[in-house]
Amino acid sequence: MRRSSKEQLDKLERALARAHEFQEPPRFSHGWLDSIMREVRRQPVGVTPLLEMPLLVWRAAAVVVLVSLIFVGSVLTWNAGRADADFTALFAEAGVDATLAGDP
Amino acid sequence: MPEGDRRAPKSSRGSPDGSTRAAPGGTVAGPGPADEEIIRRVLAGEVDLFVELITRYQQHVGRIVAGHVRGDMVDEVSQDVFVRAYTSLPTYAFRTPFAHWLARIAVRSCYDVWRSAAARKEVSISEMGDEHQDWTERLLATESEERFEELVRQQETTELLHWALAQLSAENRMVVTLVHLEGHSVREAAELLGWSAVNVKVRAHRARQQLRKVLEGALRDPT
Numbered sequence: 001m002r003r004s005s006k007e008q009l010d011k012l013e014r015a016l017a018r019a020h021e022f023q024e025p026p027r028f029s030h031g032w033l034d035s036i037m038r039e040v041r042r043q044p045v046g047v048t049p050l051l052e053m054p055l056l057v058w059r060a061a062a063v064v065v066l067v068s069l070i071f072v073g074s075v076l077t078w079n080a081g082r083a084d085a086d087f088t089a090l091f092a093e094a095g096v097d098a099t100l101a102g103d104p
Numbered sequence: 105m106p107e108g109d110r111r112a113p114k115s116s117r118g119s120p121d122g123s124t125r126a127a128p129g130g131t132v133a134g135p136g137p138a139d140e141e142i143i144r145r146v147l148a149g150e151v152d153l154f155v156e157l158i159t160r161y162q163q164h165v166g167r168i169v170a171g172h173v174r175g176d177m178v179d180e181v182s183q184d185v186f187v188r189a190y191t192s193l194p195t196y197a198f199r200t201p202f203a204h205w206l207a208r209i210a211v212r213s214c215y216d217v218w219r220s221a222a223a224r225k226e227v228s229i230s231e232m233g234d235e236h237q238d239w240t241e242r243l244l245a246t247e248s249e250e251r252f253e254e255l256v257r258q259q260e261t262t263e264l265l266h267w268a269l270a271q272l273s274a275e276n277r278m279v280v281t282l283v284h285l286e287g288h289s290v291r292e293a294a295e296l297l298g299w300s301a302v303n304v305k306v307r308a309h310r311a312r313q314q315l316r317k318v319l320e321g322a323l324r325d326p327t
Contacts (some may be wrong), residue, residue, distance in 0.1 A: 005320065008244050008323060009316055009319055009320055012240065012244070012319050013316065016261065016264065019257075019262050020171065020265060025166055025167050026175075026182070028179065032182075032183065036183050036186045037155055040186070043190060
């Protein structure tokens, strides 16, 4: 390479960017438009929501997951509370039994 | 590289070129129902009215697509964009201008083209041709701005651009084109691609480095 690599690269990159700007806008024929309409008429309306459906699906899924977590969490908390109460009652009962049996 | 700030058109009627490249053209003029009305009527069953939307936005879509794919692919990809727009029309929420909504479909359709080409391993990773090597030599040798502009307008430049972009992954190619070649902000590119801004920002830097590496390799290794 003749000059500094960076300088050359910058120049080449600038040329490519300018070439991108100069690209001619396409000219579509009447046949092109007709073929789109033929394709469009073959399509059933509103079967494939391509663009916004994934976002809606994700939002709905997030809400469902959140609600499920809250539900499962509250059930577990409630169950844990019940289990604690059961154990406490059990030990208390065991203590009472032992006392009745005459253990020190 | 140009750094532009493209403002969103306030109305969905009248300026379809507001969301992508800065080049003017394709502006909707003349009387006629607003986009919203046409869309509602198309959805209500007046399918033939969709032709009015195609007529209004063909230049808008064509420019976007031409910026991302080779010239021989523009017709087919633009056609696909309008068919996808039609099938997705029930999801159009009238919140953003129709031109912006359409631009997102156009950009994502182009991305799909390169992604599926990569999946089919159809992307060319050939060496740069002799004529492009000669062109590069002349470009680097030129001192005057006029000669530079003259060389830039030659067919070889566009071919070299497509060759260089073909060396990138589909994701990097889209980001380089949107951010570095077309001057979109990271936020705009993210919106068009449907990616997070962080993803685009990280990729934009890496993609440009990759492009420069490709070009550097081409300069270093004249074959």
